[in-house]
Amino acid sequence: MGYRTYTCPIARDCGGCEWLAVPYSIQLRRKQEQVEELLGTAAEKDGATVEPIRGMDEPVRYRHKAATPFAHGPHGRVHSGFYAAGTHRIVPCDDCLVEDPRARRILNAAARAAEKLRIPPYDEDRGVGVLRHAVVRCGWKTDDVLLVLVTRVDELRGAERLVSELRAGCPELTSIVQNVNDRHTNAILGRSNKTLFGPGVMHDRLLGCTFEIGPTSFYQTNPAQTEVLYRLALEGTGIAGGREPHLLDAYCGTGTIGICAAARASEALVTGVDQVPGAISCAQRNAHANGVEERCSFVRADATKWMAKARDETYDVVIMDPPRAGSTPAFLGGVARFAPERVVYVSCNVETQARDLEILRARGYRLERVVPVDMFPHTKHVECVATLVRT
Known part of the structure; x- marks a missing residue:
């Protein structure tokens, strides 16, 4: 891998790839050290180790989702691009x-x-404009390309001409x-969608499974590393063909991890909650x-509230992939109450993961395996898959 670095003409202004000037091998070393600092002591106490981080062979062109804001420019121009770091200057x-x-x-x-059709961009200061x-x-493994146009208003005048262009x-x-996002918010997407062309969704494949991805669906930005992440998670479940384990896929989203698990083990039963x-x-x-x-059922519910009610359920494995804020003590207490043989915790924030793992360790679980995964090269972010077993 060496000490090769990458250059970008707008890196200083954009700030999105804050480690772009750092050789990739050093980026990986820093992320490895971050995970070892947060989880290494617990892993050592439990007889486990923090395995070497899984990085990319070539850390470019990995983002399969991209976005732009729009803003007024001079002479009727519409600006697009990235917000400069810490500002709303495009x-x-x-x-x-x-x-x-x-x-x-x-x-x-x-x-x-x-610009051509004179569709005005949104002015966030005055709360006017359309786009x-x-x-x-x-x-990634299909040719599908889905474009989502976020507007302030329901009526998009000239929509047919825009689609043609x-x-x-x-x-x-x-x-x-x-x-449509009519709220005064920094959130990009709103709640309602209107299909202007095509099926209104796209599809992609992970680990041999095909997944529908809608305009507001959560789907990992880096699908190549998502396969690495999911393989580690599935290895952590311990499932294989011929067994009939019952898996709980908490914070399941569109069901990607649970469905991959069901496809991997022909007898596995999956319950997903989101x-x-x-x-x-x-x-x-x-x-x-x-x-x-x-073999897959999905429940619409807050994971913590659902866990409090599902006292009679039994699961062999719990897979959890919570948001950056992590899980809750009530949910983790519910996991311990279910007493699954194995818990696989996939995290995009190792700090909250470390906090939550301590709760599970105090409730009768020990770490068996910890593996960092680099989902976002050239940034400080690192994901981690931790597998625990019941003692």
Whole structure:
């Protein structure tokens, strides 16, 4: 891997890849040290080790989801690009080193089409204008490309002409969706969607399974490393063909980990829990698309509240992939009450993971394996898969 570094003409202004000037081998070493500092002592006490971080062979072009804000420019121009670090000043970008090559060209094409059709960009100070953001998702193992245009208002005048312009300039687009966000918020996406072209969703494949991805679905940005992450999680479950374990997939989203588990072990039963209605309906469709719908059930509920009520359930394995804030003591207490043989904790924030693992360790579990995964090269972020077994 050596000490090669990458360059970007807007790196200083953008700030998104804060470690871009750091050789990748050193980035990995820093992330390894971060996980060892937070989890190394607990792992050592339990007879486990923090394994070497799983990095990428070539840490570029890994982001298959990209976004841009829009803003007024001089002479009717519509600005697009990235917010400069710590500001809402837009830095133009023609191509991004870490994004799918299709992404930035499509986002900039949306800005040019808005200029041509005189669709006004959103003015966040005054709360007026139409076009707020655009988000593009590009398939990793499919050719699907979904463009989401985020507007302040329901009515998008000239929508048909806009779609024609975008399809003419970006023939790779397979679907275009309007998402409406009328709130005064920094959140990009709103709650309602309107399909302007195509099926309104895209599909991609992970570990041989096909998944539907909607305009607001959570789907990992780096699918290549997601396969690494999921393989580690599935190894942690201990399941294999011929067994009939019951898995709880908490914070399941669109069901990706649980469905991969069901596809891996032909007798496995999976219960997925998530509080997002759209995610649960998508998970059900994904289970059907992969032929595991009879062994996968999905429940719309807050994971902690559901855990408090599901006192009579029994599970062999719990897989949990909570948000950055981590889990809750009540949920973790419920896990201990279920007393599964194994718990697989996938985390995007090792600090909250370390906090939660201490609760599980105090309730009769020990660490068996800890593996960091680099999902976001050139940034400080690191993910981690921790496997625990009941003592």
